[in-house]
Amino acid sequence: MKLLPDYRRWLRAGIVSPEQTAGATAGFSRLRTVLIGPLALVAVWWLAFDAQWVSHKLLPSPWTTVQSLWESVASGAMTKDFLSTFNRTLSAFAIAAVAGIPVGILFGSNQKIYRSIEFLVDFFRSTPATAMFPLFLLIFGIGDFAKIAVAAFAAWLVVVFNVAYGVMNARQTRILAARVMGASSWRVFRDVMFFESLPQTFIGLRMAVSVALVVIIVAEMFIGSSDGLGRRIIDSQQVFDLQQMYASIIASGVMGYGVNLFFLAIEKWLVHWSGK
């Protein structure tokens, strides 16, 4: 295959060691495996389009969709919507994280507080955040902040619950080990419980950013917004510009996936001991 670099030549030239080529080959074969699913989806999409399983009105061809996405991005038409949604999501997430982590730590480190509040947290976690839209609109008006506030609230609950859970489930032996060395309660908290809770905290943060994105997109669709990907998706649906609709859906997917990937990378770097 011409696409792959010619490792045999590099090997002879001594540029790479045999172990490296083994690693790279494994990497390529993994990449090939990973690509099977997405390629199959595009193939089915194309087949469905080509064989007219679904009306062309409902399902444009993958190529024209990608083309439409590319044009919107290149012309900058989508960028503004993308950035608005991105900013709102990050604002909501930031509020949730800043307000959620300390509260989670407080709940998690105090059994009594936790037990008295557990039901409320569980209840509101099970309540669809979107059911709160009207209430938040009443409180915050129809401006941008109402959307951010609902998303922040939903994400906050996720952060609180996960941080509290992480703190509560700190490995007992580690806490005992620090105590037996004469560590004060504050030290045990700062040096052990905090770090012990980090893996679960990161799980919570990743979930929170996803929740925030979902709520923001829905809010943009249904509670009067002049921009954002949610707005863009519903607008293109209204005028039956389905290529644009699919393109915007894909763009919001790219955002969600990208943010998740970003957090995973930070997590792997910061919480390097997790799962080991």
Add this chain to the structure above:
Amino acid sequence: MSAQTEPRLRPVPAEQAVHGRQTYITVRGLSKQFAGSPLYADFNLDIPQGKFTSIFGPNGCGKSTLINMIAGLTPVDAGDILFDGKTLKETTIGYVFQNYRDALLPWKRALDNIKYPLEIAGKSKSERTRRVEELIASFDIRFDLSRYPYELSGGQQQLVSIMRALAPHPEVLFLDEPFSALDYEMTLFIRDKLQEIFRATGVTMLLVSHDLEEAVYLADRVLLLTKRPTQVAETVHFHAPRPRDADTLSTEDFIRTKARCLEIFQREVRR
């Protein structure tokens, strides 16, 4: 004492060696119950200073609970525990857990794990570094301590745990089945390291073991416990000279002592 002849480990000061025959840990009127069923009721115990005491007894008789109460990890229902007349707060102790994986702090490098108790004790950076270097030398460590615990083998992790426990110069070292998660080769290696440290420092050691051979091999005294409610069935002394090695295991003294312990143990289990 000149600098060259000074051994790498702190020697036992003469007055402490004499002192060593005295009672060090005193447990008086200790009571403890779990969920209404008594584990210890009016339990008394004396542990001598500078001696190696092994604790052996039936499953679930409360060996771990006993040393955890002495080390302050488990609260007592009633009773007094003193270290040479001092309270636990006034005493520096070291504790080695069975599960090293859960006892080390995985977000700290091995080196920083060892330094951690010194940090808690408020030692300066240079003091911490000096103490760790001392420990590395006395343990003859050949692996890289700048790695994270999860990058080390089980035996290496347990060695790090022991070094961490010894770092603040504890007056007493508690070990709860420290070898039970290690393979045989590593067990033998660390066991002998422990004996070496014990000989060099004379620190009072308290070992819970489920391996009678190991309990006797390391001990000056083997404390045999009864079933619950737990009492001391008997204390068996073992005076073989140190350093003990594989040959010790085949001496008549060792075999006799071990048989004696086993006899008491079986009597207590059947009771």
